[in-house]
Amino acid sequence: MSAQPAVAPAVEAPVAWAEARARVYAVGRADAPAPVVLPLAEADGTTLAEPLSPRTDLPAFPTSSVDGWAVRGDGPWRPVGRVLAGGTPAPLTEDGTAVEIATGAMLPTGATGVLRVEESTGGADGRVAGTLRAAPEWRSPGEEARAGEELVPAGTPVDPGLLGLAASCGHDVLSVRPGPRAALLVFGDELLTAGPPGAGRVRDALGPAVPAWLRRYGCVVTGDDVLGPVTDTLPAHVDALRRALSVADLVCTTGGTMHGPVDHLHPALRELDADYVINTVAVRPGFPMLLARVRGTDGRARFVAGLPGNPQSAVVALVSLVAPLLAGLQGRRPPVLPGATLAEPIAGRGDYTHLALVRIDPADNTARPVRHVGSAMLRGLAGADGFAVIRPGERGEVGQRVPVVPLPLLPGERT
Numbered sequence: 001m002s003a004q005p006a007v008a009p010a011v012e013a014p015v016a017w018a019e020a021r022a023r024v025y026a027v028g029r030a031d032a033p034a035p036v037v038l039p040l041a042e043a044d045g046t047t048l049a050e051p052l053s054p055r056t057d058l059p060a061f062p063t064s065s066v067d068g069w070a071v072r073g074d075g076p077w078r079p080v081g082r083v084l085a086g087g088t089p090a091p092l093t094e095d096g097t098a099v100e101i102a103t104g105a106m107l108p109t110g111a112t113g114v115l116r117v118e119e120s121t122g123g124a125d126g127r128v129a130g131t132l133r134a135a136p137e138w139r140s141p142g143e144e145a146r147a148g149e150e151l152v153p154a155g156t157p158v159d160p161g162l163l164g165l166a167a168s169c170g171h172d173v174l175s176v177r178p179g180p181r182a183a184l185l186v187f188g189d190e191l192l193t194a195g196p197p198g199a200g201r202v203r204d205a206l207g208p209a210v211p212a213w214l215r216r217y218g219c220v221v222t223g224d225d226v227l228g229p230v231t232d233t234l235p236a237h238v239d240a241l242r243r244a245l246s247v248a249d250l251v252c253t254t255g256g257t258m259h260g261p262v263d264h265l266h267p268a269l270r271e272l273d274a275d276y277v278i279n280t281v282a283v284r285p286g287f288p289m290l291l292a293r294v295r296g297t298d299g300r301a302r303f304v305a306g307l308p309g310n311p312q313s314a315v316v317a318l319v320s321l322v323a324p325l326l327a328g329l330q331g332r333r334p335p336v337l338p339g340a341t342l343a344e345p346i347a348g349r350g351d352y353t354h355l356a357l358v359r360i361d362p363a364d365n366t367a368r369p370v371r372h373v374g375s376a377m378l379r380g381l382a383g384a385d386g387f388a389v390i391r392p393g394e395r396g397e398v399g400q401r402v403p404v405v406p407l408p409l410l411p412g413e414r415t
């Protein structure tokens, strides 16, 4: 994947939105950090680096699925023992004999059937009688899976369902890719970190929000890795970026993506010998977003995602560039965008892709644009589910099915 040259011209042709996403995914995938081996208890939220296969047939042995009697031949049967779950029974060697068996216990060799306890009767002679059901009352080895069979491919996110499956397959550890470590640098001398805005100054809305969004994409972000506002000088920017890049796989910055008098991001990237993967995207809002790559002394790439200062634009950059980059870095498949049907029209943005904040009605999967969606505003975003994608040269018509870029919300949010 060829990257842009290190020296950024003041004005560069923006990359098409879909092309930018494909490019950052591929670059992340090529530079994914090496897998690590983690115990199951620590693997939730990571990504499988190798396919998951059972170490034995599943089940590993013939297993009774009911409480009752494992019998051999025709009844009535003479009880000759008992086997509980976890035990290894002696073989049933004679027709007309049975062992009492518990659900989950290993079936003795020689058994030809299992009779449910509630469908059995005990005779005066101590023998057990009853009619066997036609369908077997036990699970055969390999019924669920064969030893070595690929059950889940590499690149799958590790969730509780997968952890349970891994344990039942006999695994103690998994080879996984943990979430990348991310840092945030907030640029802008005008920003306040406490109290109400006024007198030319606004509250830093991104310092509190961006780490939380990054964590929802699976990143590890510690309090120490969130810094700002960084003083509006070039040396302070270079220094802050160097420090952050020494610990993080991905450094997000906010503000300073343009070429104003105190916009130091591009000059700082030049000082760090960074190369641009993406430098501006043909999307509204958020077009000044960028992704740059810096090679560490160890040869491994670290990334700088430049999020525009306008707060909604910063989130557009997160969902547009950072999400596919992180999917690549975690060795996951490229994000697939769900679709929704527009319940109201949405204007296009000429040659640019329009990402329009929408609320999705889960009952009929319709999308409606929300209000208060200026790029400097967060009111609309705080009640939205994601962004409807209106392609270049199009407008969104009522009834049209469009892709939606979801915000990484947790289950139960926005309900």
Ligand SMILES: Nc1nc2c(c(=O)[nH]1)N[C@H]1C(S)=C(S)[C@@H](COP(=O)(O)OP(=O)(O)OC[C@H]3O[C@@H](n4cnc5c(N)ncnc54)[C@H](O)[C@@H]3O)O[C@H]1N2
Binding pocket: 186, 187, 188, 190, 191, 202, 203, 204, 205, 206, 207, 254, 255, 256, 257, 258, 259, 260, 263, 286, 287, 288, 307, 308, 309, 310, 311, 313, 375, 376
């Ligand atoms: N001459 C032009 N000026 C601008 C253009 C343009 O095309 N030509 N594009 C505008 C667009 S679009 C955007 S987006 C912004 C991007 O600017 P920067 O990334 O350089 O951001 P700043 O100038 O630092 O800040 C822009 C705006 O956002 C506020 N801001 C910044 N950080 C935060 C924060 N953490 N929390 C809340 N608000 C923040 C900042 O106060 C500014 O109001 O450039 C336009 N200009």
Ligand code: MOO
Binding pocket: 284, 285, 286, 287, 288, 308, 310, 313, 375, 376
């Ligand atoms: O990215 Mo800018 O917000 O288009 O306003």
